[in-house]
Amino acid sequence: MGKSAQKEKIKWLAILFLAVGCFVLALTTQQVLFNLITILLAIVVYRFGQPILFKEYDEKRKKKYEEAIKIRQAAQEAVVSKKVFKNKKVG
Template sequence: MNQKGKWMTLLFLDSFLFILALSTNITPLYFLVMILSFYIYKNGNAVLFKEYDERKKQKYEEYKVVQDAAKEVIRTGNLLKKKKEL
Protein backbone atom coordinates (compact mmCIF):
# COMPACT_ATOMS: atom_id res chain seq x y z
CA MET A 1 0.00 0.00 0.00
CA ASN A 2 1.35 3.43 -0.88
CA GLN A 3 1.76 6.26 1.60
CA LYS A 4 -1.40 8.14 0.60
CA GLY A 5 -3.48 4.96 0.87
CA LYS A 6 -2.13 4.28 4.35
CA TRP A 7 -3.00 7.77 5.58
CA MET A 8 -6.43 7.71 3.92
CA THR A 9 -7.17 4.41 5.66
CA LEU A 10 -6.12 5.87 9.01
CA LEU A 11 -8.23 8.96 8.37
CA PHE A 12 -11.25 6.83 7.50
CA LEU A 13 -10.70 4.74 10.64
CA ASP A 14 -10.44 7.89 12.73
CA SER A 15 -13.67 9.25 11.24
CA PHE A 16 -15.43 5.96 11.92
CA LEU A 17 -14.18 5.90 15.52
CA PHE A 18 -15.33 9.51 15.97
CA ILE A 19 -18.87 8.67 14.83
CA LEU A 20 -18.83 5.56 17.02
CA ALA A 21 -17.66 7.59 20.02
CA LEU A 22 -20.43 10.13 19.49
CA SER A 23 -23.13 7.49 19.19
CA THR A 24 -22.00 5.31 22.11
CA ASN A 25 -20.59 8.08 24.35
CA ILE A 26 -17.58 6.01 25.45
CA THR A 27 -15.08 8.46 26.94
CA PRO A 28 -11.85 6.49 26.31
CA LEU A 29 -12.81 6.32 22.65
CA TYR A 30 -12.82 10.12 22.53
CA PHE A 31 -9.22 10.16 23.72
CA LEU A 32 -8.24 7.53 21.17
CA VAL A 33 -9.82 9.63 18.41
CA MET A 34 -7.97 12.76 19.60
CA ILE A 35 -4.61 10.98 19.74
CA LEU A 36 -5.11 9.39 16.31
CA SER A 37 -6.22 12.73 14.83
CA PHE A 38 -3.15 14.46 16.21
CA TYR A 39 -0.91 11.70 14.82
CA ILE A 40 -2.52 11.98 11.37
CA TYR A 41 -2.21 15.77 11.44
CA LYS A 42 1.46 15.76 12.40
CA ASN A 43 2.70 12.93 10.18
CA GLY A 44 0.19 12.47 7.37
CA ASN A 45 -0.83 16.01 6.50
CA ALA A 46 2.04 16.50 4.04
CA VAL A 47 1.14 13.27 2.23
CA LEU A 48 -2.63 13.69 2.18
CA PHE A 49 -2.83 17.36 1.24
CA LYS A 50 0.35 17.85 -0.78
CA GLU A 51 -1.38 19.15 -3.93
CA TYR A 52 -3.65 21.46 -1.95
CA ASP A 53 -0.73 22.92 0.01
CA GLU A 54 1.23 23.54 -3.21
CA ARG A 55 -1.72 25.35 -4.84
CA LYS A 56 -2.28 27.40 -1.69
CA LYS A 57 1.41 28.36 -1.54
CA GLN A 58 1.42 29.37 -5.22
CA LYS A 59 -1.69 31.54 -4.77
CA TYR A 60 -0.12 33.17 -1.71
CA GLU A 61 3.06 33.97 -3.66
CA GLU A 62 0.98 35.54 -6.46
CA TYR A 63 -0.98 37.53 -3.89
CA LYS A 64 2.26 38.71 -2.28
CA VAL A 65 3.60 39.97 -5.65
CA VAL A 66 0.39 41.93 -6.28
CA GLN A 67 0.41 43.28 -2.74
CA ASP A 68 4.04 44.44 -3.05
CA ALA A 69 3.29 46.10 -6.39
CA ALA A 70 0.29 47.89 -4.89
CA LYS A 71 2.39 49.09 -1.95
CA GLU A 72 5.02 50.42 -4.35
CA VAL A 73 2.43 52.27 -6.42
CA ILE A 74 0.87 53.79 -3.31
CA ARG A 75 4.28 54.74 -1.93
CA THR A 76 5.51 56.40 -5.10
CA GLY A 77 2.16 57.82 -6.23
CA ASN A 78 2.83 56.90 -9.87
CA LEU A 79 -0.72 55.74 -10.48
CA LEU A 80 -2.22 59.07 -9.44
CA LYS A 81 0.22 61.09 -11.53
CA LYS A 82 -0.50 59.06 -14.65
CA LYS A 83 -4.21 59.45 -14.10
CA LYS A 84 -3.91 63.26 -13.91
CA GLU A 85 -1.95 63.33 -17.18
CA LEU A 86 -4.78 61.57 -19.04
Protein backbone atom coordinates in the same frame (compact mmCIF):
# COMPACT_ATOMS: atom_id res chain seq x y z
CA MET B 1 2.84 9.33 -8.40
CA GLY B 2 4.80 6.19 -7.66
CA LYS B 3 3.47 3.02 -6.13
CA SER B 4 5.13 3.64 -2.77
CA ALA B 5 3.67 7.14 -2.60
CA GLN B 6 0.26 5.73 -3.51
CA LYS B 7 0.56 3.11 -0.76
CA GLU B 8 1.53 5.78 1.76
CA LYS B 9 -1.45 7.90 0.77
CA ILE B 10 -3.81 4.92 1.09
CA LYS B 11 -2.34 4.10 4.51
CA TRP B 12 -2.90 7.63 5.80
CA LEU B 13 -6.38 7.80 4.31
CA ALA B 14 -7.26 4.56 6.10
CA ILE B 15 -5.99 5.98 9.40
CA LEU B 16 -7.93 9.19 8.78
CA PHE B 17 -11.15 7.29 8.08
CA LEU B 18 -10.52 5.19 11.18
CA ALA B 19 -10.32 8.41 13.19
CA VAL B 20 -13.57 9.63 11.65
CA GLY B 21 -15.20 6.29 12.41
CA CYS B 22 -14.06 6.47 16.03
CA PHE B 23 -15.42 10.00 16.24
CA VAL B 24 -18.85 8.93 14.98
CA LEU B 25 -18.79 5.95 17.31
CA ALA B 26 -17.87 8.22 20.22
CA LEU B 27 -20.78 10.52 19.40
CA THR B 28 -23.31 7.72 19.24
CA THR B 29 -22.11 5.68 22.23
CA GLN B 30 -20.84 8.60 24.36
CA GLN B 31 -17.74 6.62 25.29
CA VAL B 32 -14.77 8.72 26.33
CA LEU B 33 -12.32 6.04 25.22
CA PHE B 34 -13.31 6.49 21.56
CA ASN B 35 -12.83 10.25 21.92
CA LEU B 36 -9.31 9.69 23.21
CA ILE B 37 -8.55 7.30 20.34
CA THR B 38 -9.93 9.85 17.88
CA ILE B 39 -7.77 12.63 19.32
CA LEU B 40 -4.67 10.44 19.23
CA LEU B 41 -5.29 9.36 15.62
CA ALA B 42 -6.01 12.95 14.58
CA ILE B 43 -2.72 14.14 16.08
CA VAL B 44 -0.80 11.35 14.35
CA VAL B 45 -2.44 12.10 10.99
CA TYR B 46 -1.86 15.83 11.38
CA ARG B 47 1.76 15.39 12.39
CA PHE B 48 2.90 12.70 9.96
CA GLY B 49 0.22 12.18 7.32
CA GLN B 50 -0.62 15.77 6.41
CA PRO B 51 2.35 16.31 4.07
CA ILE B 52 1.50 13.09 2.22
CA LEU B 53 -2.27 13.53 2.06
CA PHE B 54 -2.38 17.21 1.17
CA LYS B 55 0.82 17.69 -0.83
CA GLU B 56 -0.88 18.94 -4.01
CA TYR B 57 -3.18 21.26 -2.07
CA ASP B 58 -0.28 22.74 -0.10
CA GLU B 59 1.69 23.37 -3.31
CA LYS B 60 -1.27 25.16 -4.93
CA ARG B 61 -1.89 27.21 -1.80
CA LYS B 62 1.79 28.19 -1.55
CA LYS B 63 1.82 29.26 -5.20
CA LYS B 64 -1.31 31.39 -4.73
CA TYR B 65 0.17 32.92 -1.58
CA GLU B 66 3.40 33.86 -3.38
CA GLU B 67 1.41 35.45 -6.21
CA ALA B 68 -0.66 37.42 -3.70
CA ILE B 69 2.52 38.67 -2.02
CA LYS B 70 3.87 39.86 -5.38
CA ILE B 71 0.62 41.67 -6.16
CA ARG B 72 0.55 43.24 -2.69
CA GLN B 73 4.14 44.46 -3.06
CA ALA B 74 3.41 45.92 -6.50
CA ALA B 75 0.34 47.70 -5.16
CA GLN B 76 2.31 49.01 -2.20
CA GLU B 77 5.03 50.36 -4.49
CA ALA B 78 2.43 52.03 -6.68
CA VAL B 79 0.79 53.72 -3.70
CA VAL B 80 4.09 54.82 -2.20
CA SER B 81 5.32 56.25 -5.50
CA LYS B 82 1.88 57.90 -5.99
CA LYS B 83 1.67 56.67 -9.57
CA VAL B 84 -1.89 55.55 -8.99
CA PHE B 85 -3.15 58.96 -7.94
CA LYS B 86 -1.56 61.08 -10.67
CA ASN B 87 -4.04 62.61 -13.09
CA LYS B 88 -3.30 62.43 -16.76
CA LYS B 89 -3.81 65.67 -18.62
CA VAL B 90 -6.20 65.29 -21.50
CA GLY B 91 -5.41 67.71 -24.04
